[in-house]
Amino acid sequence: xxxxxxxxxxxxxxxxxxxxxxxxxxxxxxxxxxxxxxxxxxxxxxxxxxxxxxx
Amino acid sequence: xxxxxxxxxxxxxxxxxxxxxxxxxxxxxxxxxxxxxxxxxxxxxxxxxxxxxxxxxxxxxxxxxxxxxxxxxxxxxxxxxxxxxxxxxxxxxxxxxxxxxxxxxxxxxxxxxxxxxxxxxxxxxxxxxxxxxxxxxxxxxxxxxxxxxxxx
Numbered sequence: 001x002x003x004x005x006x007x008x009x010x011x012x013x014x015x016x017x018x019x020x021x022x023x024x025x026x027x028x029x030x031x032x033x034x035x036x037x038x039x040x041x042x043x044x045x046x047x048x049x050x051x052x053x054x055x
Numbered sequence: 056x057x058x059x060x061x062x063x064x065x066x067x068x069x070x071x072x073x074x075x076x077x078x079x080x081x082x083x084x085x086x087x088x089x090x091x092x093x094x095x096x097x098x099x100x101x102x103x104x105x106x107x108x109x110x111x112x113x114x115x116x117x118x119x120x121x122x123x124x125x126x127x128x129x130x131x132x133x134x135x136x137x138x139x140x141x142x143x144x145x146x147x148x149x150x151x152x153x154x155x156x157x158x159x160x161x162x163x164x165x166x167x168x169x170x171x172x173x174x175x176x177x178x179x180x181x182x183x184x185x186x187x188x189x190x191x192x193x194x195x196x197x198x199x200x201x202x203x204x205x206x207x
Contacts, residue, residue, distance in 0.1 A: 011173075012139045013063055013132040021066035021073055029071070029088045029112045030101035033151050037099040038092055040149065040179070040195060046094065047177045047184035047197060 060129040069140040070098075072133045073105070078120030085126065086112060087133045092147065097197075098137070100148040102130055114151040127162035131170070138174075138200045149179075149195035159196060164189045174198040 028034055061074040070090070076083040087102040103114030120126075134146055150156030163176060167189055170176060177184045178193030187196070 012135050013060060015069065015072070015136050016062065016064045017067055018064040018073070019067065021064060021071050022068070023066075024071040024086070024088065025066060025068055028090055029086060030090070030099075030103065030114050030151070033101040033114060033149070034090050034092065034099050036151075037147050037149060037195075041092060041094060041097070041147065044179065044182045044184070046097070046145070 060125060060132045063129065063132060063136065065136070069137055072136070074129050076118060076120045076122055076126055078118075078122045080118060080120045083118050083120055085129075087130055089133075089137050089144075089146065094145075096141075096143050097145040097147055098141075100130075100134065100146050101151070103151075115155070117154065123158070124165070127158065127165065131162055131166055134198065135173075138198075142200050145197055145199045147195065147197050156194060160193055163187060163196060163198075170198075173202070174200055 061076065063072050063074050065072045070088065072087040074085055076085055084105040084107055085102060086105050087100065089098040089100050091097075092099050101114055103112050104116045104118060105112055138144055138146065148159050150159055160178075163170065167176070167187065171187075175198065176187040177197045178187045178191055179195040179197075180191060180193050184197065187193070
């Protein structure tokens with residue numbers, strides 16, 4: 001049996017689903033950071049070979 | 056990539072993660088959120104401290120809890136978990152402060168050799184994107200999974 005420490009070193013981490021966190025699904029916790037990201041992306045876009053269409 | 060990180064909790068959508076920083080200054084709850092941007096499949100990653108009494112989020116706090124490497128590893132782990140669930144997603148990250156951006160850069164640099172096997176990694180400098188180079192003072196970052204099913 002693998003130990004908790006070993007399991008926690010998997011490449012894709014084990015994540016405990018906690019439904020109390022679902023309340024954040026429709027809440028932007030970091031609005032200033034998101035606004036900064038959108039502004040920066042509007043200005044310079046994405047890396048040239050990885051551009052995605054605007055939503 | 057094998058990272059010693061904190062145990063992660065998440066809501067069912069795997070877009071908001073919570074973990075507890077445990078150090079000399081006590082147990083500090085932290086939240087990581089990946090939020091859709093104005094671009095399709097592009098999500099903004101941000102994280103900060105959660106005040107356990109008020110529930111308010113502070114993304115400029117520097118907790119100095121002596122575990123910054125483990126915190127960084129945990130944030131990186133959220134990117135693995137998120138992109139495992141959403142393999143076509145791009146993840147954008149820039150700090151709320153220059154210090155926080157530097158923290159992101161340190162985190163990517165520390166795990167770059169492993170992470171580049173799994174992700175395309177770009178840094179933004181002087182209003183241009185370029186493939187990430189260790190030691191460059193980037194202002195923002197974009198990562199995208201290379202393969203749809205990396206080893207778990």
